[in-house]
Amino acid sequence: AQSVAQPEDQVNVAEGNPLTVKCTYSVSGNPYLFWYVQYPNRGLQFLLKYITGDNLVKGSYGFEAEFNKSQTSFHLKKPSALVSDSALYFCAVSKGSGNTGKLIFGQGTTLQVKP
Amino acid sequence: DTEVTQTPKHLVMGMTNKKSLKCEQHMGHRAMYWYKQKAKKPPELMFVYSYEKLSINESVPSRFSPECPNSSLLNLHLHALQPEDSALYLCASSQGTDYQPQHFGDGTRLSIL
Numbered sequence: 001a002q003s004v005a006q007p008e009d010q011v012n013v014a015e016g017n018p019l020t021v022k023c024t025y026s027v028s029g030n031p032y033l034f035w036y037v038q039y040p041n042r043g044l045q046f047l048l049k050y051i052t053g054d055n056l057v058k059g060s061y062g063f064e065a066e067f068n069k070s071q072t073s074f075h076l077k078k079p080s081a082l083v084s085d086s087a088l089y090f091c092a093v094s095k096g097s098g099n100t101g102k103l104i105f106g107q108g109t110t111l112q113v114k115p
Numbered sequence: 116d117t118e119v120t121q122t123p124k125h126l127v128m129g130m131t132n133k134k135s136l137k138c139e140q141h142m143g144h145r146a147m148y149w150y151k152q153k154a155k156k157p158p159e160l161m162f163v164y165s166y167e168k169l170s171i172n173e174s175v176p177s178r179f180s181p182e183c184p185n186s187s188l189l190n191l192h193l194h195a196l197q198p199e200d201s202a203l204y205l206c207a208s209s210q211g212t213d214y215q216p217q218h219f220g221d222g223t224r225l226s227i228l
Binding site: 032034036041042043044045046049051088090094100101102103105106107108110 | 155158215220
């Protein structure tokens with residue numbers, strides 16, 4: 001069965017410091033991995049995806065993620081955090097059900113960036 | 116601004132009422148989704164439409180009835196809901212492949228009295 005784990009409920013970081021939000025996955029076959037962010041009272045916004053190729057993926061708002069096949073991880077990173085990055089972050093894997101793009105989400109990590 | 120528009124933004128209804136949630140996208144996407152989300156939790160998939168046909172129903176109670184009138188519109192008809200159905204209901208659309216992202220609306224916050 002395919003699954004996604006986000007081991008931290010909350011990550012706290014000071015503004016200007018680098019941030020990492022962790023994600024590990026378990027899939028059969030090649031994974032299609034996604035990161036989404038959700039601000040209060042908003043829907044999910046797509047940040048970036050890994051399909052194939054370069055293990056370092058760059059996305060929106062200065063975020064990037066590193067795909068590590070041996071560790072089955074897809075951690076989200078940003079070199080310098082902003083207070084406005086404070087939000088709920090979801091990692092997701094495509095279930096590979098063919099032509100519907102069904103997603104399996106992790107439990108989410110709340111990122112708190114303090115001034 | 117989101118490219119998936121959901122109305123209304125907020126809805127309060129009694130357990131005997133009938134109401135509908137609406138979702139619209141003009142990105143030419145062929146798959147549309149309904150999710151239910153509780154506070155601080157991941158979205159839970161309810162229904163998937165592919166080419167205007169229902170392709171996935173995640174064992175959702177019959178008091179929720181989806182409808183896809185055309186490729187741009189998705190409705191969720193609500194009837195005889197329970198207090199535990201209070202949640203944020205999100206609509207999303209995508210190209211429908213495993214490697215294309217879903218685009219989400221900002222949701223309808225539903226409260227059942």
